[in-house]
Amino acid sequence: MAGNDDIVAGAEAPLVETAPSSPEISPDARAKIAELTDLAAREIGELFSLRTALAERDATIERLTKLVYVPGLWKCPKCKFSLVQANLNASDGTVTARDQPGDKCPNCASPLWRVTERDAGNEMVDRAEEYLVRATTAERERDEARAEVERLRPALSGLLRRVAGSEEVYGPKHAITIARVALAKGGSNGDA
Structure with a gap:
């Protein structure tokens, strides 16, 4: 197969001018060429x-x-397991984040993904909202229990007096039985 050198320098290929010789270029055309050359440059x-x-x-x-991700924090996309990796530098006692991937999720063996600052922040806000709901619910339940204790206080005080009196006479086992019977009946005025 002949290369390009054979075509250009070959003795059998005489140089033939294929285009007719062009007339003199007008000054307007030269100006346009200069303008286009400047534009191209x-x-x-x-x-x-x-x-x-x-x-x-x-x-x-x-x-x-590198700044977007939380250093050393990895999360499983399937089961939401979170892993915090750290290095303990024994020479100076410092702890640094370990950002090398390679650990697999211990729950489902999926590869762990890095956690972005935004995802970590959103998860933190979601947990805070969940804890606020739980705290509010616990406070409401506590207040309801206090109200129930206040409602039962008169009945309980009579029951306690009766139990204390029966314990002296009959012993602690009998006093517990009296208390159970009184509570089953509603504990009114300590009458069993």
Whole structure:
């Protein structure tokens, strides 16, 4: 197979001019060519500056990507297991985040994913809201229990007097039986 060198430098291929000789270029055409050449040079310069800006942007994105994730925090996308990895530096006693992947979820053996600052913050807010609901519910239940104790206080005081009196006469086992019977009947005035 003949290469390009054979075509260009071959003795059998005489140089033949295929285009007719062009007439003299007009000054308007020369001006237009100069204008287009300047425009092309500006566009090429702008292209190089855009490539430089793109490379700087990519470097910035790579640098910021490291800041987006919570250091050492990994999460399973299937079962939501969270793992905090840390290194204990024995020489100076410091603890640093370990950001090397490779650990698998102990529950489902799925690969663990890094956790972004935003996801970690959203999860923290969700947990805070859940704990607030639980605390509010516990306070309401506590207040209801206090109201029930206040409602039963007169009956309980009579029952306690009766139990204390029966314990002296009959012993502790009988006093507990009297208390159970009184509570079953509603505990009114300590009468069993």
